[in-house]
Every structure is written in structure tokens, then in C-alpha cells.
Amino acid sequence: MNEIAEKYLRQEALPMIFCPGCGDGTVLGAFLRAVDELKIGDQLALVGGIGCSGWMPVYVNVDTIHTLHGRAIPVAVGLKATRPDRKVVVFTGDGDAIGIGGNHFIHAARRNVDLTVIMINNAIYGMTGGQAAPTTPSGATTQTTPYGNPEDPFDACKLAEAAGATYVARWTAGHPRQLIKAFKEAIQHPGFAFIEVMTQCPVQAGRYIKGGLDAPEFLADIRKSVVTEAQAATMPPEELAGRTRIGLLHRSERPELTQRLAALNRGEKR
Amino acid sequence: MRGTFKIVIDAKWCKGCGLCLAECPKDVLQWSGARSAKGYNVPVQDETKVCTGCRLCELICPDQAIRVEGERQ
Amino acid sequence: MSEDGRKVRIIQGNEASVEGAIAAGCRFFAGYPITPASEIAELMSRRLPPVGGTFLQMEDEIASINAVIGASWGGAKACTASSGPGISLMQEGVGYAAETETPCVVINVMRGGPATGQPTISSQQDIYQARYGGHGDYEIIALVPSSAQEAYDLTIKAFNLAEEFRVPVYLLSDEIVGHTRERVVMGGPIEVRERVAPPKEGYRPYAAGPDGLLPGMPAFNDGYRLLVEGQHHDERGIRAGDDVNKSAALVQRLNDKVRKNIDRITDVERVDLDDAEVAVVCFGSTARPALEAVQSAREKGVKAGALRLRVIWPFPEKVVAELAGRARTLIVPEMNIGKLVLEVRRSAGGRAEVISLPRLGGALHTPEEVEGAIMDAVKGGNAR
Numbered sequence: 001m002n003e004i005a006e007k008y009l010r011q012e013a014l015p016m017i018f019c020p021g022c023g024d025g026t027v028l029g030a031f032l033r034a035v036d037e038l039k040i041g042d043q044l045a046l047v048g049g050i051g052c053s054g055w056m057p058v059y060v061n062v063d064t065i066h067t068l069h070g071r072a073i074p075v076a077v078g079l080k081a082t083r084p085d086r087k088v089v090v091f092t093g094d095g096d097a098i099g100i101g102g103n104h105f106i107h108a109a110r111r112n113v114d115l116t117v118i119m120i121n122n123a124i125y126g127m128t129g130g131q132a133a134p135t136t137p138s139g140a141t142t143q144t145t146p147y148g149n150p151e152d153p154f155d156a157c158k159l160a161e162a163a164g165a166t167y168v169a170r171w172t173a174g175h176p177r178q179l180i181k182a183f184k185e186a187i188q189h190p191g192f193a194f195i196e197v198m199t200q201c202p203v204q205a206g207r208y209i210k211g212g213l214d215a216p217e218f219l220a221d222i223r224k225s226v227v228t229e230a231q232a233a234t235m236p237p238e239e240l241a242g243r244t245r246i247g248l249l250h251r252s253e254r255p256e257l258t259q260r261l262a263a264l265n266r267g268e269k270r
Numbered sequence: 271m272r273g274t275f276k277i278v279i280d281a282k283w284c285k286g287c288g289l290c291l292a293e294c295p296k297d298v299l300q301w302s303g304a305r306s307a308k309g310y311n312v313p314v315q316d317e318t319k320v321c322t323g324c325r326l327c328e329l330i331c332p333d334q335a336i337r338v339e340g341e342r343q
Numbered sequence: 344m345s346e347d348g349r350k351v352r353i354i355q356g357n358e359a360s361v362e363g364a365i366a367a368g369c370r371f372f373a374g375y376p377i378t379p380a381s382e383i384a385e386l387m388s389r390r391l392p393p394v395g396g397t398f399l400q401m402e403d404e405i406a407s408i409n410a411v412i413g414a415s416w417g418g419a420k421a422c423t424a425s426s427g428p429g430i431s432l433m434q435e436g437v438g439y440a441a442e443t444e445t446p447c448v449v450i451n452v453m454r455g456g457p458a459t460g461q462p463t464i465s466s467q468q469d470i471y472q473a474r475y476g477g478h479g480d481y482e483i484i485a486l487v488p489s490s491a492q493e494a495y496d497l498t499i500k501a502f503n504l505a506e507e508f509r510v511p512v513y514l515l516s517d518e519i520v521g522h523t524r525e526r527v528v529m530g531g532p533i534e535v536r537e538r539v540a541p542p543k544e545g546y547r548p549y550a551a552g553p554d555g556l557l558p559g560m561p562a563f564n565d566g567y568r569l570l571v572e573g574q575h576h577d578e579r580g581i582r583a584g585d586d587v588n589k590s591a592a593l594v595q596r597l598n599d600k601v602r603k604n605i606d607r608i609t610d611v612e613r614v615d616l617d618d619a620e621v622a623v624v625c626f627g628s629t630a631r632p633a634l635e636a637v638q639s640a641r642e643k644g645v646k647a648g649a650l651r652l653r654v655i656w657p658f659p660e661k662v663v664a665e666l667a668g669r670a671r672t673l674i675v676p677e678m679n680i681g682k683l684v685l686e687v688r689r690s691a692g693g694r695a696e697v698i699s700l701p702r703l704g705g706a707l708h709t710p711e712e713v714e715g716a717i718m719d720a721v722k723g724g725n726a727r
């Protein structure tokens with residue numbers, strides 16, 4: 001085990017539940033490195049939803065709450081409102097964040113409450129065994145779309161931006177260095193920061209959507225499907241078609257909720 | 271100048287996923303063929319290859335099983 | 344205001360609950376508007392900011408209870424309020440609070456149901472929902488005020504019990520109590536249980552004392568490195584759902600910590616019970632006509648009395664059993680299909696006749712109606 005993991009993981013909670021080759025562990029590793037570089041361990045309050053991804057913060061040896069399916073964000077709002085100086089980070093899945101928890105997600109973005117929300121997009125419900133998620137591509141077969149998914153997926157980043165998020169980025173589990181930087185930016189960003197991480201789920205999505213790709217093949221496949229702004233600028237349109245944009249997608253400034261609440265406490269505007 | 275790097279893979283945590291093998295630009299990691307106590311095939315460092323200390327394997331390993339020892343000089 | 348800080352105001356039960364909550368140290372409220380509970384959120388939005396607290400109108404009641412859970416671990420005494428439909432949405436969260444031993448207060452200003460039912464009309468239909476609304480085996484505590492004064496007093500008590508027992512505590516108010524304007528004495532020397540931070544040395548967040556209770560309540564970012572886990576867990580908070588023994592022990596303790604400490608929680612008022620042959624067992628707003636009926640019957644020379652329950656969960660079975668050993672008949676008026684009567688009958692164990700006086704539709708029983716039942720019971724008894 002490497003030094004960062006030794007320093008930050010809750011050893012008595014190991015091993016992590018993730019399947020071999022699951023991207024969740026890589027993303028968690030990037031998060032630990034971001035925390036280490038920021039030196040903010042004591043200020044952290046971590047919140048997990050339910051799903052494979054919801055387990056990520058449970059392994060970090062700081063104050064952590066593992067909540068109900070879809071409800072990580074409102075719990076995080078309660079934590080943040082009671083002590084705005086804490087750095088609250090939510091780990092959530094695509095189903096957790098924009099399926100069952102979609103209403104909380106858009107409203108937290110609208111409020112611009114200072115949270116960092118890390119959403120693992122594996123395009124599937126991993127924990128429950130490979131059913132369709134609101135991110136599952138159209139036509140994909142899963143345990144609940146045996147004839148191909150008759151629905152279209154959400155673009156979570158567009159949803160976040162439209163709802164009012166003030167930091168929006170998308171990376172993949174194959175971009176750990178970029179993730180470390182993005183996590184640092186998001187944690188320091190004074191507002192609702194959203195990071196979607198496209199992640200290989202070799203066991204469920206790999207089997208049902210990708211027809212049996214193993215972890216390295218699956219990650220290579222994800223990398224092939226994405227494009228940065230710089231790459232897009234030089235790419236012919238036919239090559240660009242169907243690729244997902246990654247990188248920092250949106251950044252803006254707007255008054256943050258708990259700062260506004262603190263102004264009420266001080267008697268301003270009352 | 272390059273340093274000399276040792277890649278330590280902790281068989282207690284490795285789940286044999288192969289991501290580190292695929293990630294290494296210099297093909298430094300190879301399957302050992304030996305099964306860990308948990309039944310996984312754990313990679314080893316191929317001493318004939320040159321590790322540049324890029325730590326991509328350490329970063330990609332989902333189970334934090336890899337430690338790259340040695341400093342870049 | 345009097346010398347000892349008491350002040351008297353004419354206010355609604357809902358307002359009294361807000362004042363009680365703030366007096367008890369509540370500094371976080373999250374809610375969503377619903378009749379007949381909206382006044383609680385409205386007044387909280389005015390009252391909390393000046394005392395350093397936070398009011399949030401959430402996107403729904405699910406968010407509200409979960410924000411309350413987050414705030415409680417964040418270090419604040421926290422509360423939400425709603426009515427039937429909203430309380431139904433909160434049930435998964437209430438169960439989570441029970442599992443994770445998160446102190447919090449849930450005020451249900453009961454209205455008629457099911458579904459949208461009767462938004463503006465009172466009921467006592469949700470008493471079993473309070474106890475059994477979420478999945479799995481757990482216990483909560485439920486207090487039932489009969490007046491605006493009790494809405495104040497019992498809200499304070501609800502916060503104290505939530506802290507002491509580390510459970511979600513319901514205040515089961517209703518539309519009548521919530522909306523009736525009455526004289527309420529507030530302030531003065533009230534008893535408030537402050538949060539106590541547990542010692543950090545060797546701290547195991549879920550290691551209970553001999554009474555099954557967890558000592559104190561820690562907060563996030565105070566150096567505990569807490570793990571709050573909704574799956575069954577061990578004393579460290581680490582998941583143990585696949586361990587049958589640890590899981591059984593946790594669920595047993597979550598229930599026993601309320602059941603076995605029932606004597607510390609039970610709160611009843613006894614009216615003319617010493618020689619009563621007929622006793623009315625009543626709670627909440629139906630206690631109002633019930634007490635009038637008992638008084639009127641007494642004036643006519645009938646040996647009537649009343650047992651008024653201020654806490655219905657855990658159900659005071661010993662108190663009711665003891666009463667059933669002395670009184671011949673127990674009458675249970677309630678604004679529902681006849682619910683608490685089942686507990687009364689079970690506790691009476693056949694030693695007294697138990698008569699149900701249910702009422703649907705939301706109109707409160709009249710004193711005459713309850714008195715009529717008392718008189719029938721007396722006659723029936725004589726004829727036997």
C-alpha cells in the first residue's frame with residue numbers, strides 16, 4: 001500500500017468492496033492525493049450515497065456519513081449549514097445523484113451551496129447488479145433493458161450547469177492527474193462544484209453494456225470516447241461526432257448559500 | 271538522470287485487475303503467474319525493463335496496492 | 344414578563360412549538376410547507392436567524408429530514424415539521440436516524456388521511472405511523488400535546504429526550520392543538536438538556552453503556568473521525584450487516600434502549616383515578632372533551648376518572664395494566680378508526696372492559712358524547 005493510502009485510509013474498514021478493476025478505487029486515490037496536497041484533512045466532512053460509489057468515503061479516515069440512496073446531498077447541506085468552514089464532499093453514483101436524488105441535486109446547484117459533488121458515472125446501477133441508470137446510453141442492453149434501452153440518457157454536466165452549479169468538470173478514471181487538480185479546484189471553489197467521473201465498471205457495465213470488456217479494455221474504450229477542448233479544436237467533425245467532452249466545462253461566480261445565511265445571522269437584510 | 275525505482279506490489283490488497291500493466295508506458299509490470307492468498311494473479315516488476323518513476327501504475331491502481339520506491343533525480 | 348423570566352402570550356399551538364424548540368436549543372430547521380403545519384416553518388424562518396440558527400425551506404420533506412440528520416451530526420439540535428403526506432415521505436429518513444442514533448425532533452401536526460385526505464381538519468390517525476412508519480425494527484418516542492401550553496412544554500421535552508436517548512422523537516400535535524389560540528406561559532426556569540461531547544480517548548461511537556444508551560453526542564470536525572453508517576454496524580461504526588450476531592445485537596439495543604428505559608420516559612396525568620370505576624384513557628386534543636366529561640360525571644356523583652397520556656410511545660403498559668386492575672371499565676376516545684385502544688386492551692389483559700370510542704371525519708368528540716359513554720358503562724356495570 002502506498003504512503004497516501006496508509007495515511008488517509010480507515011484501515012479497519014478495509015478491504016474496499018469494489019470489484020477488481022473498478023474505477024472507483026482509482027478516483028478515491030486521486031481524491032486522497034488532492035486532500036493531501038491541500039492539507040485539509042481536519043476540515044473534511046465526507047458524505048456517501050448508496051451504490052458502489054457511495055462506499056468510497058467510508059474508507060477515508062475522517063468524519064464520514066454513509067447516508068440513504070439519493071439523500072447524500074441534503075445531508076451534506078445540513079452539515080455545511082451548521083458549520084460553513086467545513087469542506088463537505090459528496091460521493092455519489094449516477095443513479096444516486098440524478099436518478100433517485102435528482103431533485104436534491106438540481107436544488108443544491110440552484111442554491112449554489114458550497115459542496116463538492118463527485119459523481120461516478122458508470123452508466124449503470126452497479127451495486128444492484130446491472131440495471132439501467134439515467135445515464136445508460138440509448139439502445140444499451142442491461143438487466144432491465146433486455147431489448148435495448150428505449151430511453152435517452154442525461155448529460156449530468158449540462159444538467160448541473162443549467163441548474164446553477166458554478167464549477168462543472170468531467171474527467172474519466174483514466175485521468176488521475178487531471179482528477180487531482182480538478183478535486184483541488186472544486187474543493188477550493190466557493191460554491192456548488194460538480195465533477196462527473198466516467199468510470200469503468202468491468203463487472204456490471206462491462207458485462208452487460210460492453211459485451212465482456214475487462215478493466216484495461218474498458219478504460220481504453222472510455223478514453224477513446226472522450227475529447228478535451230484542445231483535442232476537439234483540431235479534430236475533423238466526423239471524428240468528433242459522438243465523443244463526450246471532458247475537462248473544465250463551466251466556471252462562474254454567484255453568491256453562495258451559507259454565506260447568505262450567515263448574513264441573515266448577522267442581521268443584514270433583516 | 272534517472273533514479274532506480276522499485277515497484278512494490280502488496281499482495282494483500284492487489285485484485286489482479288491488470289490496470290497497472292496496461293497503464294505502464296514502459297511495460298515494466300508483468301504477471302507473476304503466482305496466486306495471492308486471495309487467489310489473484312499479482313503483477314511483478316520486470317527487472318529487465320526501465321522504470322522512469324512516472325507513478326502512473328500507483329495512480330491507476332484502484333486498490334492502492336502499489337508503492338513506487340525511489341525518487342526521481 | 345415576570346421576575347423569573349416567564350412571559351404569558353396568547354398564541355397557537357404551532358407557534359408554541361416553535362418557541363419551545365428555540366427555548367430547548369433548536370438551531371436548525373428544514374421543512375416544506377403543508378397545512379396545518381406551515382406556521383411552524385414560517386415562524387422558524389423569522390425566529391432562527393436572530394438567534395444564530397439556520398432555517399432552510401427544502402425541495403421536499405425527504406430533503407428536510409435528511410438535512411436535519413446532517414445538521415444534527417453537524418452539531419446543532421435540529422427539527423422538522425410537517426403533516427400526513429410529508430411525514431410519510433420522511434419515513435426512510437426517520438428509520439435512518441433511529442439506526443444511526445441521530446437525535447432529532449419531528450413535529451407531525453396531524454390531519455385526516457390517507458392521501459391528501461383532509462388538509463385542514465384534525466385527526467389522530469398517524470399514531471401507528473410514528474411508531475411503525477419506517478421499515479425494520481426500531482423504537483422512537485412520541486409525545487402528544489393537548490393544548491398550546493403543552494405544545495410548548497412537550498416540544499422542549501422532545502428535544503431533551505432526543506438528546507438523552509439519541510433517537511428521533513415525534514411531537515404528535517394535531518390541527519386542533521396546532522391552530523387553537525390559547526394562553527401559554529413561556530420561559531422562566533425550564534429544564535434543557537445540553538449536548539455533551541463524549542471523551543475522545545479510545546472513543547467508540549457506538550459502544551453503549553449498561554442502559555443501552557450512547558454517552559453524549561459527538562459532532563463532525565471535532566476530531567473524532569466518525570463513521571456514521573446506515574447499514575448495521577459494530578461499535579466503531581463499521582458495517583456488520585453480514586454478521587448475524589452483531590446485527591442482532593444492534594437491533595436489539597436500538598429497541599431496548601427505549602423499551603427498557605420506559606419508566607424514565609412515561610409521562611401521564613391522572614385525574615380522579617383513586618376511586619374511579621370508569622376511566623377514560625385519552626391523549627392529544629380528544630383529552631379536552633374527555634376531561635370535561637369526567638368532571639361533569641363526577642359532579643353527578645359518578646366515580647369517573649381519566650388517564651391522560653402525554654407520551655404514547657413507548658406505550659405506558661404498566662400504568663394502564665395497573666389501572667385496569669382497579670377500574671371496571673376503560674373508555675378510549677380517539678380521532679381515528681380505533682387505534683390506541685388496541686394497546687390499551689392488550690395492556691389491560693382482560694382485567695377491565697375496554698370500550699373504543701373512535702371518531703372519523705375530524706370533528707372532535709363532544710363532552711356529552713364521552714359522558715354518555717361513561718354513563719352507559721356505569722349502567723352496564725350495575726346491570727351485571
Ligand SMILES: Cc1ncc(C[n+]2csc(CCOP(=O)(O)OP(=O)(O)O)c2C)c(N)n1
Nearest residue numbers: 050051052053069093094095096125126127
Ligand atoms: C430507496 C432505495 N431504493 C433502492 C435501493 C437499492 N439500490 C441500492 S444501490 C442502487 C443503485 C446504485 O446505482 P448508482 O447510484 O449508479 O451507483 P453505483 O452502484 O453504480 O456506483 C439501488 C437502486 C436502495 N438502497 N434504496
Ligand code: SF4
Nearest residue numbers: 018019022052126201
Ligand atoms: S459493480 Fe461495477 S461499479 Fe460496482 S464495484 Fe463492481 S465494478 Fe465497481
Ligand code: SF4
Nearest residue numbers: 284285287288290331
Ligand atoms: S492495478 Fe493494482 S490491483 Fe490491479 S493488478 Fe495492478 S497492483 Fe493489482
Ligand SMILES: [Mg+2]
Nearest residue numbers: 093094124126
Ligand atoms: Mg452507477
